[in-house]
Amino acid sequence: MKINYFFGSDSRSIPAYEALVSTDKIASTNHTINVVTLDNSNRVRGKNKPNDFESYCLDNNIQYGYYNEQDVYDDLEVALVCSFGKIFPSEFLINNNYGIFINLHLSLLPDLKGPTPVEYAILYGYSHSGVSLFIIDEGIDTGKIIWQEEFEILPSSYASDLYSLAFDKFNKYINKVDLNNLNYTESNSIESKQKVKKTYKFNDCDLSLNNVDTETAKKRIRAFNVLGPAKYLDAEEQYKIHSYTESGEGFEIELTDGKLTADIITPPGRKKMKSADWLRGRK
Numbered sequence: 001m002k003i004n005y006f007f008g009s010d011s012r013s014i015p016a017y018e019a020l021v022s023t024d025k026i027a028s029t030n031h032t033i034n035v036v037t038l039d040n041s042n043r044v045r046g047k048n049k050p051n052d053f054e055s056y057c058l059d060n061n062i063q064y065g066y067y068n069e070q071d072v073y074d075d076l077e078v079a080l081v082c083s084f085g086k087i088f089p090s091e092f093l094i095n096n097n098y099g100i101f102i103n104l105h106l107s108l109l110p111d112l113k114g115p116t117p118v119e120y121a122i123l124y125g126y127s128h129s130g131v132s133l134f135i136i137d138e139g140i141d142t143g144k145i146i147w148q149e150e151f152e153i154l155p156s157s158y159a160s161d162l163y164s165l166a167f168d169k170f171n172k173y174i175n176k177v178d179l180n181n182l183n184y185t186e187s188n189s190i191e192s193k194q195k196v197k198k199t200y201k202f203n204d205c206d207l208s209l210n211n212v213d214t215e216t217a218k219k220r221i222r223a224f225n226v227l228g229p230a231k232y233l234d235a236e237e238q239y240k241i242h243s244y245t246e247s248g249e250g251f252e253i254e255l256t257d258g259k260l261t262a263d264i265i266t267p268p269g270r271k272k273m274k275s276a277d278w279l280r281g282r283k
Contacts, residue, residue: 005079114199251275
């Protein structure tokens with residue numbers, strides 16, 4: 001059996017797909033990866049904007065189809081799923097040869113189940129997390145684990161750093177594993193060093209830096225630099241805060257226990273830039 005399908009629907013799907021198709025076993029052959037995404041475009045300025053993974057496919061001339069839970073893929077052997085915005089109903093799995101959908105999840109399962117494990121690893125103050133590959137079953141992130149690997153979270157780590165770590169480890173794994181002989185019975189489960197917690201979709205309140213203390217603000221800025229960014233409202237104007245600095249000049253955020261200097265920001269009506277440069281330009 002071999003991986004011949006990929007399901008993804010946002011920007012976090014892209015590095016997993018690229019790691020898969022770049023493996024020697026696929027890149028050096030005519031092996032085809034069938035791509036499936038979601039028909040969930042948003043209306044932006046009067047135009048339909050497809051999801052980030054669909055945009056990536058369009059930009060790179062990658063053929064793809066849209067997911068429908070009624071579909072049956074007769075040729076599906078193994079499907080790799082990463083950051084796909086739908087939960088497969090049990091009927092869909094059964095109709096498509098139940099048990100051959102594997103999910104790449106960016107935590108050490110069973111800890112940090114749910115849609116935002118990287119972000120919540122930072123918000124929860126974890127010192128370690130990791131990446132897991134498991135067989136999808138009827139539950140949410142509950143299937144048999146095929147592979148896991150741990151990594152350290154530094155006090156200065158941003159979400160982007162953890163995504164890079166996780167996908168780098170997956171890249172190395174997928175390049176050495178025999179894609180034609182995945183072992184679906186092996187369990188490499190690593191006991192989490194943390195108390196098992198869940199993750200959730202976040203909203204504007206989660207992104208806000210107003211009326212929080214310094215430690216919370218730092219965590220939010222670091223956690224949401226990929227899927228956010230964090231936001232700060234000052235004099236009725238909203239600033240996007242992409243990073244902070246412990247030294248040097250810049251735009252200062254008023255917090256409940258002091259001030260924090262933003263480093264990279266998007267000022268109202270402007271492009272992303274160094275806050276120090278923006279302040280100098282205002283003088």
